[in-house]
Amino acid sequence: MTSWLRTYGCVPPCLLLCSLVLCVCAEASRPGDSACWSPSVSSCTDCLRRGPQCAWCFKEDFLEGAASNSRCDLPANLLKKGCGQEFMEQSEVKVEVNATISSTQVSPQDISITLTPGAEASFIVAVKQLERYPVDLYYLVDVSASMQENLDHLKTVGVALSLRMTEHSSDLWLGFGSFVDKPVSPYINVHPSKINNPCSDYEIRCRPAHGFHHVLSMTGNMSEFTRVIKRQRISGNMDTPEGGLDAMLQAAVCQRAVGWRPEAKRLLLLMTDQPSHLALDSRLAGIVTPHDGLCHLENNVYTGSTKMDHPSVGQLSDKLLENHIYSIFAVEKQQYQWYEELVRLLPGSHLGKLGLFQAPNLIDLVVDAYKVSTDQSKGHVFCVPVQVYFNITIGLRSCPDGGQDEDVTVMVHPVGYNESTVVRVHSKCGCSCGSSRRCHDNGQSTCSNGTNLDQSLTDWDGENSNWNCKADGSDVDCSGRGFCDCGRCVCEQSRLGTVYGKYCEKDDFSCPYYDGLLCGGRGMCVLGECVCEDGWTGDSCKCPSSTSTCQAPGGLVCSGQGKCVCGKCVCDDSRYSGSFCERCPACQSTCQSYWKCVDCHLSHGLTQTEGGICNNTCAPLVGYTDDVSGTGTFTITIYSELNIKSITWFRFMALVKKPQ
Numbered sequence: 001m002t003s004w005l006r007t008y009g010c011v012p013p014c015l016l017l018c019s020l021v022l023c024v025c026a027e028a029s030r031p032g033d034s035a036c037w038s039p040s041v042s043s044c045t046d047c048l049r050r051g052p053q054c055a056w057c058f059k060e061d062f063l064e065g066a067a068s069n070s071r072c073d074l075p076a077n078l079l080k081k082g083c084g085q086e087f088m089e090q091s092e093v094k095v096e097v098n099a100t101i102s103s104t105q106v107s108p109q110d111i112s113i114t115l116t117p118g119a120e121a122s123f124i125v126a127v128k129q130l131e132r133y134p135v136d137l138y139y140l141v142d143v144s145a146s147m148q149e150n151l152d153h154l155k156t157v158g159v160a161l162s163l164r165m166t167e168h169s170s171d172l173w174l175g176f177g178s179f180v181d182k183p184v185s186p187y188i189n190v191h192p193s194k195i196n197n198p199c200s201d202y203e204i205r206c207r208p209a210h211g212f213h214h215v216l217s218m219t220g221n222m223s224e225f226t227r228v229i230k231r232q233r234i235s236g237n238m239d240t241p242e243g244g245l246d247a248m249l250q251a252a253v254c255q256r257a258v259g260w261r262p263e264a265k266r267l268l269l270l271m272t273d274q275p276s277h278l279a280l281d282s283r284l285a286g287i288v289t290p291h292d293g294l295c296h297l298e299n300n301v302y303t304g305s306t307k308m309d310h311p312s313v314g315q316l317s318d319k320l321l322e323n324h325i326y327s328i329f330a331v332e333k334q335q336y337q338w339y340e341e342l343v344r345l346l347p348g349s350h351l352g353k354l355g356l357f358q359a360p361n362l363i364d365l366v367v368d369a370y371k372v373s374t375d376q377s378k379g380h381v382f383c384v385p386v387q388v389y390f391n392i393t394i395g396l397r398s399c400p401d402g403g404q405d406e407d408v409t410v411m412v413h414p415v416g417y418n419e420s421t422v423v424r425v426h427s428k429c430g431c432s433c434g435s436s437r438r439c440h441d442n443g444q445s446t447c448s449n450g451t452n453l454d455q456s457l458t459d460w461d462g463e464n465s466n467w468n469c470k471a472d473g474s475d476v477d478c479s480g481r482g483f484c485d486c487g488r489c490v491c492e493q494s495r496l497g498t499v500y501g502k503y504c505e506k507d508d509f510s511c512p513y514y515d516g517l518l519c520g521g522r523g524m525c526v527l528g529e530c531v532c533e534d535g536w537t538g539d540s541c542k543c544p545s546s547t548s549t550c551q552a553p554g555g556l557v558c559s560g561q562g563k564c565v566c567g568k569c570v571c572d573d574s575r576y577s578g579s580f581c582e583r584c585p586a587c588q589s590t591c592q593s594y595w596k597c598v599d600c601h602l603s604h605g606l607t608q609t610e611g612g613i614c615n616n617t618c619a620p621l622v623g624y625t626d627d628v629s630g631t632g633t634f635t636i637t638i639y640s641e642l643n644i645k646s647i648t649w650f651r652f653m654a655l656v657k658k659p660q
Helices: 044-048 075-080 145-154 157-165 222-230 244-253 281-285 313-322 333-343 359-378 453-458 595-603 608-617
Strands: 002-007 055-057 088-090 092-097 110-115 120-128 135-142 172-179 213-219 265-272 325-332 350-354 387-395 406-412 421-427 482-485 488-491 497-500 523-526 529-532 562-565 568-571 622-628 634-640 648-654
Touching: 044 055, 044 088, 055 075, 075 088, 075 523, 092 120, 110 120, 110 387, 135 145, 135 244, 145 265, 157 172, 157 222, 157 359, 172 222, 172 244, 213 222, 244 265, 244 313, 265 359, 313 325, 325 333, 325 359, 333 350, 350 359
Parallel strands: 110 421, 135 172, 135 265, 265 325, 325 350
Antiparallel strands: 002 092, 055 088, 092 110, 120 387, 172 213, 406 421, 482 488, 523 529, 562 568, 622 634, 634 648
């Protein structure tokens, strides 16, 4: 058993192959608050129903005195308020894949998922089409009188189709069944002379009309298939539509009689030249019982034809999918548009338009349908054994009204495959709240149930009939922001925020505002102080903690001439200005600004030992050397670190007589 466990902070919607409704919309009840808080939240279960991003704090002394709904918040907010991760009950999604069950086409075959309300889980299903896969093809043929010529063409199909399909499958089996319509008025002529031989007026011996007759079970013997086809005779009916959908459902659900192989790709080919009856059409014959979707074959004849209505298109679609059957419709061009609309409602169906049901055309239709069925399942164009992956997401919108845990089984079944993935979904609707199993989510009095009576008695103050609900130096109960209940304060709820504390002396809204928002909208108010989000600081969380806004183009913070305070440069020297302390008009390195320094050196004879005293006459960050030439002149070089990108050297030439 392989498992993954993850905790969700958001719900991204996603949908492939199958889905439950995933969308969860949680509304914020107070401006600036999280979507978890609501006046109606009074329990841990209520909190988790707000969405997978919400958590409930079951720490006993959390925000003492505050309303129970204050325990419901985003995990990050609860953590800032003093609730440790170990005291949080929150949505968790667990996905377990049973890797012990082997499969050849669809894997994994068994997955268990635990979901809480509003949460979702994603998993991968791999689908692989095997090369030269076994194929079962069942011919379901309309044998009404107008189909005589088409039935004759079918007699040469078996062997030719077997040879053609060897390119794609080494194991082709064929079966055969026929249909006309419900054998009741007004669909057939019920005159005694017409019931057994509908073609008596034409001196032709026809077989009686029938809803569905299973003739040949699946066989790999092409000679037997050809022999059975040659023995078929036409029948007749009165109205234009036929009972094709009724017969299709029986061919799909009567698996044992038809002989569908579990390991084979199943193709059901319907041949007709007329449209089909739909559900409710049988009321014309007084048949009002809906179809039950079950097999009703006795001696290979459909016995429910005169007792139940035609199946609905949706019912037929479900049964084809349930039994892993691809349907193929071979119809004449006059009826192509009618069946084109039908095929859109039957997943995995294929439609062919034929002038006549000639053998080459039928063979091409079956081969093309086989390729299409393979391509639809794999998502590829060519019939090759490629494995593809589907990312499937299942979500739980809400729990049952009673709040009980519930188990649901979901089948993920690629159309036309006889393997599927079973997904067992367990909805976790209750809260465990740690080893103590106490969520502290009831709004009852602290002593009405006796659970805290002993503690309440220890808080008894003999001089105060209200026990211990007044803070030292206060003459009102619960700081005037709550009421005393059995010696403990129950704090009032405020539209501004949460009031809490032993004496309701604390709240989460009495913090500095910035730009009209509490804590600048970048932090939480805890005990009257802003707890800022990462990246922000200051008493109202208005200052970025990063110095990136103070970095000059050269990379130095405030050009090396100041400090970054609340995202702005404050220069150390009043002579500097600018956003990065980069400007200093009074600091230009001119000869005049350094003349006192030069004059000092001259007056001290330019000696190294006397030159130290000149440091007091030179500007800070300025050093000096002298370079005396032998020509009666000398050069003083002063180093000034005025350029923030590099050290600039300023050379001043003084044409003076060298001291004797």
